[in-house]
Amino acid sequence: MSALLTISGLSITARLATGDLPLLDDVDLEIRRGQIVGVVGESGSGKTTLARSVVGLLDRNVRVASGSVTLAGDPVVAPGVDRTDRVRGSAVGMVFQDASRSLNPLMKVRTQLAEVLRRHVRDITRPEVERRSVEVLEQMRISDPARVLDSYPHQLSGGLRQRVAIGLAVVTRPALVIADECTTALDVTTQTKVVALFRTLVDELGIGLLFVTHDLMLASDLCDRIAVMSAGRVVEEGDVTQVLDRPQQDYTRRLLAAIPSWN
Numbered sequence: 001m002s003a004l005l006t007i008s009g010l011s012i013t014a015r016l017a018t019g020d021l022p023l024l025d026d027v028d029l030e031i032r033r034g035q036i037v038g039v040v041g042e043s044g045s046g047k048t049t050l051a052r053s054v055v056g057l058l059d060r061n062v063r064v065a066s067g068s069v070t071l072a073g074d075p076v077v078a079p080g081v082d083r084t085d086r087v088r089g090s091a092v093g094m095v096f097q098d099a100s101r102s103l104n105p106l107m108k109v110r111t112q113l114a115e116v117l118r119r120h121v122r123d124i125t126r127p128e129v130e131r132r133s134v135e136v137l138e139q140m141r142i143s144d145p146a147r148v149l150d151s152y153p154h155q156l157s158g159g160l161r162q163r164v165a166i167g168l169a170v171v172t173r174p175a176l177v178i179a180d181e182c183t184t185a186l187d188v189t190t191q192t193k194v195v196a197l198f199r200t201l202v203d204e205l206g207i208g209l210l211f212v213t214h215d216l217m218l219a220s221d222l223c224d225r226i227a228v229m230s231a232g233r234v235v236e237e238g239d240v241t242q243v244l245d246r247p248q249q250d251y252t253r254r255l256l257a258a259i260p261s262w263n
């Protein structure tokens, strides 16, 4: 089966007054349908830059120096090329750390889901919007979708808000979801539930998930493969058990050694 997402030799630089600063250096990464790939590494290693490069959400001073991002065979990012607006929010869904960044505090959940559906699904009717909105909240294992649809984000618990944010990301049935530190702000119990939800969604819907986290324990629970980043490079990549149980690189060993409960 061919890859859903292929990142190939991707190098990204930021233009600063002092000159060009490399943010990503020759990064290769692949995600297949039904696969969860974790991107781990210390703060500043380039995880968010990598995640954002896939959906064209890079800062204005940042450019692609070489390499490419291909989605289901379609090149979407290359030097001087940015076709991400065709896939962002439709073929690729995004969930960020803080649900408040994905959700509009001034709109009821119903309106937000309807807005995303109308933007991306041509000629969708009002009953179809309602049906799909309820369906996606049920997929998020939300037991009372009617109440949640009629709520503003602040009326929901943190865990529910993050479920709604994930619902917003998958309501258009994307092939790929990018989650950047999306469980970091949650308490451990809620985090565990959200991680279990992601596994179910990936298995049920056959989507690919790029899961950015600094938390190796979480990555080991959820991911099929792991890419370890350091200073803008992927220093080690492979099957989760291989990378975390038999790391080949000193950098990965040091990351694991820093977790008190790991050994």
Ligand SMILES: Nc1ncnc2c1ncn2[C@@H]1O[C@H](COP(=O)(O)OP(=O)(O)OP(=O)(O)O)[C@@H](O)[C@H]1O
Binding pocket: 014, 015, 021, 023, 041, 042, 043, 044, 045, 046, 047, 048, 049, 050, 059, 060, 061, 062, 214
């Ligand atoms: N637009 C920019 N201009 C200059 N430097 C940038 C820019 N964007 C990111 N950087 C730098 O690139 C490096 C990688 O940042 P990035 O946010 O991708 O790392 P990260 O691994 O996601 O870190 P964290 O876990 O703290 O979010 C950091 O040193 C950051 O300061």
